[in-house]
Each structure stands twice: as structure tokens, then as C-alpha cells.
Amino acid sequence: MSVEDNKVLELQQRKERIRFGGGTKAIEKQKAMGKLTARERIIALVDADSFHEYDMFVEHDGRDFGMQDKSLPGDGVIIGTGTILGSPVAIFAQDFTVAGGSLGFMHARKITKIMDYALNMRIPLIGINDSGGARIQEGVNALAGYGEIFFRNTLSSGVIPQISVILGPCAGGAVYSPALTDFVFVVENISKMFITGPEVIKTVLGEEISMEELGGAKVHSEMTGNAHFYATSEDECFVQIRKLISMIPANNTTKAEKIAPARPLPEYDITKIVPADPTVPYDVRDVIKALVDESEFLEVMELFAANIVVGFGRVNGETVGFIANQPLVMAGVLDCDSSDKAARFIRFCDAFNIPIVTLEDLPGYLPGVDQEHAGVIRHGAKMLYAYSEATVPSITVVLRKAYGGGYIAMGSRHLRADFVFAWPNAEIAVMGPEGAANIIFRKDIMEAENPAEMRKLKIQEYKEKFANPYVAAAKGYIDSVIAPAETRMFIEHALKVAAHKSRSQPNKKHGNPPF
Numbered sequence: 001m002s003v004e005d006n007k008v009l010e011l012q013q014r015k016e017r018i019r020f021g022g023g024t025k026a027i028e029k030q031k032a033m034g035k036l037t038a039r040e041r042i043i044a045l046v047d048a049d050s051f052h053e054y055d056m057f058v059e060h061d062g063r064d065f066g067m068q069d070k071s072l073p074g075d076g077v078i079i080g081t082g083t084i085l086g087s088p089v090a091i092f093a094q095d096f097t098v099a100g101g102s103l104g105f106m107h108a109r110k111i112t113k114i115m116d117y118a119l120n121m122r123i124p125l126i127g128i129n130d131s132g133g134a135r136i137q138e139g140v141n142a143l144a145g146y147g148e149i150f151f152r153n154t155l156s157s158g159v160i161p162q163i164s165v166i167l168g169p170c171a172g173g174a175v176y177s178p179a180l181t182d183f184v185f186v187v188e189n190i191s192k193m194f195i196t197g198p199e200v201i202k203t204v205l206g207e208e209i210s211m212e213e214l215g216g217a218k219v220h221s222e223m224t225g226n227a228h229f230y231a232t233s234e235d236e237c238f239v240q241i242r243k244l245i246s247m248i249p250a251n252n253t254t255k256a257e258k259i260a261p262a263r264p265l266p267e268y269d270i271t272k273i274v275p276a277d278p279t280v281p282y283d284v285r286d287v288i289k290a291l292v293d294e295s296e297f298l299e300v301m302e303l304f305a306a307n308i309v310v311g312f313g314r315v316n317g318e319t320v321g322f323i324a325n326q327p328l329v330m331a332g333v334l335d336c337d338s339s340d341k342a343a344r345f346i347r348f349c350d351a352f353n354i355p356i357v358t359l360e361d362l363p364g365y366l367p368g369v370d371q372e373h374a375g376v377i378r379h380g381a382k383m384l385y386a387y388s389e390a391t392v393p394s395i396t397v398v399l400r401k402a403y404g405g406g407y408i409a410m411g412s413r414h415l416r417a418d419f420v421f422a423w424p425n426a427e428i429a430v431m432g433p434e435g436a437a438n439i440i441f442r443k444d445i446m447e448a449e450n451p452a453e454m455r456k457l458k459i460q461e462y463k464e465k466f467a468n469p470y471v472a473a474a475k476g477y478i479d480s481v482i483a484p485a486e487t488r489m490f491i492e493h494a495l496k497v498a499a500h501k502s503r504s505q506p507n508k509k510h511g512n513p514p515f
């Protein structure tokens, strides 16, 4: 054996030791919790044999509390690059088997190194979080590490897609890195996110709550809106991430890869989904599926604010972001949460050159003291801001109702939609016929011999005058009234026409959205 062979053997042995992470006991504990190890996760996520690891030999530099005598393989985090469906991605994965994946100075240096790579190479960043938080023995050096990560998350925002995967605890200030990224993935029984844990809550407030109830996957998917994708297993989560990566561009200077066009599946017949009666609900996701290639729709934040649906689909092979009122849930009204959800999604699409298609069918904003006091004015304004500042191609189709503030907010011409179409049964007006008749014909109704009959008559009169698309079309607010069956054809054409859209904005450092 030559000297070189010896060195290569030694290298392999060193690597093997490091790959063993925190050792058998810690790995067994990880598995007992139903979790994969950090390396297994990366392998499951990326294309076969595509992962290249960097900084494998990095060691911690803790000097206190006995740390100086301890070795922490890779300092508890794995970084590298790989490919997903052939597209390069940068990855870090915290290794809970090594000091609980806690974040010390060198651990943070590795993460910030791969974040810098991702930004410089203009490729997506995927961070797998599984950590006990700031490494307590390293004090302020650990906190400094988090600060450096948050700074880079912000710097990269709108330049490269950033994805956070919560596959274990993500506690304390550590949660702010995922919160700054574009998409957060969680897994049932595995993900736990909170600023202060159950112990602190019990001590300070005397309240008892389990980790799962406080910050489990369901909580963040349904209640807080911190998570965008919910999976029941790690494997399902990795499939979701791969799907998402396939539909979005690598950075803000390019478009998502166009694939071979396909037709929607015949079982989604667009002419049969929306009931003529404006009070009868339907699932707007069926309309989206009737419009997109292969009827394949990747829904984002499916479980949160379900009165609005957002997600990605392809039209003629090109990725499009859909924003659609959902008549199945609260009649599709807008409220604080649905406005937040839509606004963030619109801003992602706009930052990453993804055209927007808005499907509108809503009675307006949700009335009520709760909403007013929860700040529906501020939250609702986010959506107006997001649509108004978006310069990607924007196509709006009024499927049925478009009343009041809802008409303006849902990608109207006035907020600079490029193409606005309406179906013939659309109702575009300040408010619904019933409410409108009660107000403007109150005197006529009250003084009538038969108020109920008069009310009916006046509702009909209002409907004929305003509850249709032609008043808006007469003013040019609607470009075309189209038959439902023509919708995909009109969207396809609009996308083609807008392929090189260029709309300049006034010079500014940045706007000041109502966050």
C-alpha cells in the first residue's frame, strides 16, 4: 500500500467517525422519537448520490463548562450542496444527536457559510432545523450566531427561495430564522416551534400545556400560519419539498423551468363546477384543477385561513401562482388571516417572476368586532399593497360575486391587473342585492302595502341594474366577459402576451408595507 493509499484510508476513517454523529445511543434515541438522522434526511431529500458535504471536519470552539475536552462531530450540523430533480440546492441539517443540535459559534459559522454560498450561487437554500437552540455553554457567541443567520435570511429574501424544514425542536429565538424564510414545512408529532417552552410558561404564568399543543405541526399549520406545508411523515415532507422546488425558479433573475404543456384532466369540467345561485358553495380548487396542466395543484397553507386558496399550478407548462376565494369556507370572505396569507404569497410570486392568476368570488370583508379589533384594516391593507406593487403578469377572473372592498382587493384593474375577465353570471357591485335594496329602497319598502313583495321587487331591480358584469365592462374595468369554457384559453393567451411584460416603478429604497 502506498503512502497515498494510507492517507486516503485515514481520510475515510476520519469521515466515518464524523458520520457516526453523536454515537449509537443518541442515534437510537433519535430513531425512538420517530426521526431520521440529519444525514438520512439529506439523502432522502436530494437526488441519489448528489450530495456534497463541506466543513465536515469543523469542531466547536467552546472553552467553558468542560467543552474544551469534548469533541462534537461537525459541531452538530451538516452543510453541503446537492440537486433536486437536477437543480442545485444548498442545504444545512442540524444533527440532534450531537449536543442536541445546539447552535454554537462554529455551528453557526457553518450555517452562514452555506447561506453565503446559496446567495452567491443564486440557488435555493433548504434548512433542516432540529435543535435545542442556542448552545448554553457558549453564551453570547451562540446568540451572535443566530443574529448572523437572521441577517442573511433577510439579505437573501427575494433573491433566492428559502425553505425551512422543522424536524424536531426549534425553540427560542431560533424560530425567527424559519419565520424569515419563504416556506416552512412541518411534520406531525415531530415539529415543535415556540419562543418560550411549556416549562417557562408554567413557571411564569402557571399555565400547563404540552409541547405539541403549544407549538406542534397542527398548531402552526392551522392556527398560527407559521407553517406552509403539513406532512404526516418525514418522507412525505421531502416529496412536498421536491415538488415545490420543481415549480419555483432558482433565483429572482430567472423564471421557473417550463415543462411540456399538458391539458387539465377531463373529470374537471369548468362549466359544471360553479353553481349559478350565488349562495350555493363549491370548492374553488376544482376550478383551479380545471385550469391547470394535468389538474395538478400544489396548495400552500392548505390548513390555514381556508377561506382563501393559494398555490402553484402550471398553465401550458409555465408555473402560475393562484389566489382564489374559497366559497366553501365562510363564503370566501376576506379577513385578517386570509389577507396575510394572500399578501405573502403574492409577494413571493412577484419576487420570483411567477405570474399571478386571481379567481374571484366573495361577498366582501368579514364584518365583526373581533375582526375590527384584530386589525382587519392593517391586515387587509397588506393585500392591497402586495397586488399594487406586483409587476409580474396579473390575470383576474371574476367567477361569480365581486362586492365592495373585495372587488378592489382581489386583483382588480385598479390595483394594476393586466387582464380582467368576468363570467357572464358575475355580479360586480358595491354590495349584494339584498343588503343594497334594504338600504337604498328602505323608504319604498317600509311604505309599501306589502313590504316583503316590494323588497323582492327592489332586489330584482337592483340585480338587473348592477348584479352583472356589464356595468364594469362598459367602463373598461373588465376587459372581456367570457364563457367559463373559454377561461383557460384566455389565461393561456394573456400569459403569452405578458411574457415580456415590463412595468417600471418609481425609484425608491423600498416601500413601507403595513406589515
Ligand code: HXC
Pocket: 098, 099, 100, 101, 102, 103, 131, 132, 133, 134, 135, 136, 137, 143, 146, 147, 169, 171, 172, 173, 174
Ligand atoms: C447545550 C443542549 C441544548 C442547548 C440540548 N442540549 N439543548 N446543550 N445547549 N441549548 C443537549 C442536552 O444537554 C443533551 O446532551 C442533548 O442535547 C440532548 O438533549 P435532551 O435534553 O436529552 O433531549 P430531549 O429530552 O429530547 O429534549 C430536547 C429539548 C431540551 C426539549 C430541546 O434539550 C431542551 O429543553 N433544551 C434546551 C432548550 C433551550 O432552552 N434552549 C435555549 C433557547 S434560548 P447530552 O450530552 O446529555 O446528550 C435560545 C436563544 C436564541 O435559543 C436567541 C436567538 C435570538
